Amino acid sequence: MSVAPPAAGLAPDQLDSLALVLGAVRGGGIRTRPALVRELGLGRNVVSQRVAQLVDFGLIDEGRLAPSTGGRPSRELRFRAEAGCLLVAELGATDLQVGLSDLGGHLFAQRTEGCDVAAGPEATLARLEQLFDELVAERPPGVPLWGVGLGLPGPVEFSAGRPIVPPIMPGWDNYPVRDRLAERYQVPAWIDNDVNVMALGELRAGIGRGEQELLYVKVGTGIGAGLISAGRLHRGAQGAAGDIGHVSVQDDDSILCRCGNTGCLEALAGGYALARDGAAAATAGRSAPLAALLESSGRVTARDVITAAASGDVASVALLTRSGRLVGRVLASLVNFYNPSLIVMGGQVSSGEDIFLSELRRTVYGRSTALAARDLRIKTSPLGDRAGLLGAAFLVADQLFDSECLAHWIQSGSPSGRPDLSSGGVAA
Ligand SMILES: [Zn+2]
Structure with missing residues (x-):
């Protein structure tokens, strides 16, 4: 697969600070330009420029005036989690959970059903794709699909997007799960071990916040x-x-x-x-x-x-x-x-x-x-069963908004239609 060159108009240091500002607003803890200057150690002009760029790209918007802390009041910044949606799934030994989420891990819809992972990748992924197809049809009007994330119950070589000699998944060894899903939905896809995905869910949306x-x-x-x-x-x-x-x-x-x-x-x-x-x-x-x-x-x-x-x-x-x-x-x-x-x-x-x-x-x-x-x-775990689906959403969002991946799609405004973003060495 060919890989488009990084965004021509943004220098690497600009991309780094862009990703840094986006990450801070996305995390929800830092909401104003002065707070970004203070917390990230970036100059005021740099923060203003990056915020303006992110508003132009449709990734953040400005809300109401934040409570004044003495100086000039500033507008609250908000990550536009509704800019795209994600297909997320958690495959266990005996059950399958799927969901449709926004870019901030908010689940619009989810389904759970029994499945036998030992039936092999063809049968299991065919069913997963049926459920994904139903969810795609249910997404909010006008919201494009931006990515796919999946947790698997076995060792996963993350950079290759494949399970490797998984003990309870006969027939799955080295199966190109990530590439299959990326091709089918024409968006970047990432897969990881299920417990890694759950850890991410707890870190970003559960008891592990902060x-x-x-x-x-x-x-x-x-x-x-x-x-x-x-x-x-x-x-x-x-x-x-x-x-x-x-x-x-x-x-x-x-x-x-x-x-x-x-x-x-x-x-x-x-x-x-x-x-x-x-x-x-x-x-x-x-x-x-x-x-x-x-x-x-x-x-x-x-x-x-x-x-x-x-x-x-x-x-x-x-x-x-x-x-x-x-x-x-x-x-x-x-x-x-x-x-x-x-x-x-x-x-x-x-x-x-x-x-x-x-x-x-x-x-x-x-x-x-x-x-x-x-x-x-x-x-x-207070999230219980939901840790996997939420974690899969953050897995995808973290990769999409990493500066290296961002470089390859930010100027076109969307990672839709770019299955190559998760392969070919584009993203870490
Ligand atoms: Zn053992």
Whole structure:
């Protein structure tokens, strides 16, 4: 694919300051020209010029007069999130969430349905595209589509837009997911690991707002983490950072993980492990409520174990406690290693009864160094299921408004019709 040259009329330093001003207004914390001068360390003339350019490009507008702080009153600046809309999706092992959002992460519409990611990319993406097509038809009149964002439940090479050897996604290895979606909708598309996307959702629209050092941990069927460092998502060299589910926590060859290794955290403490060990407890006669469930439905789920633990079933409490302790040990190592100020816990197991979280907290605080644990907070995700869709919207918006990507489309006024923006080395 050929790539259009960067905007001819804007020098690189102008683009940098343009992106900086846009980012500040987009974040919502800085609303006036004097505040931009003060907070960004840019000159008054530079700020005035960039604001005027962004107004011309239709990315910000001026609202009412801001409350005066003594000097001349100035107009409040507002990011025009309604300038374009985004298709966003979160693909899990067993369900698919899709949504239509504005550029600020406000969802106009969303749908959730069951799906089997193991059915492979052709069947799964065909259904995703059907749902996307319906949402495109529902977008507000006159609002163009500007991008697509998707979270996948496996390792994603971010720069290539492809999943790489994902353990629970047979047939998806190296499949060009990003390029397929960009081509179909003729807009730039970005895909990332689902937990990275959720971390971004919490950082930009959830409990992590304003945090610089945040760890988002999802304990669902599998286990994964997304790292925010210095206020930005840390993907690592290939995009594999945060895949803590396969950290080795036990020298036990009998516990096989879905990744093919043995002794992985996920194989001992994830929802998959709770279901397996719950069924074993039922069969061995160690849990009457789980045995009853096994007999009536033919299986035991992680949710069954969580529910049985809440009503005092001793075997289920033991399983959930073990899970909290094992995840807590790995998190304590991460706390000592990179010193986050906030850990946000998401996923089905974390949202269950307090048995898991209280054991996890006890373990993390007990095994972290005093300094690293001093101001550490461990909270559950208030966004819950919505973190993925909101995160996918911010994933796309952050890329579109990055100075390097912005250079390639700002003067044409829109990234619509530019699937090349997310490939061919245009964007980081
Ligand atoms: Zn593993």
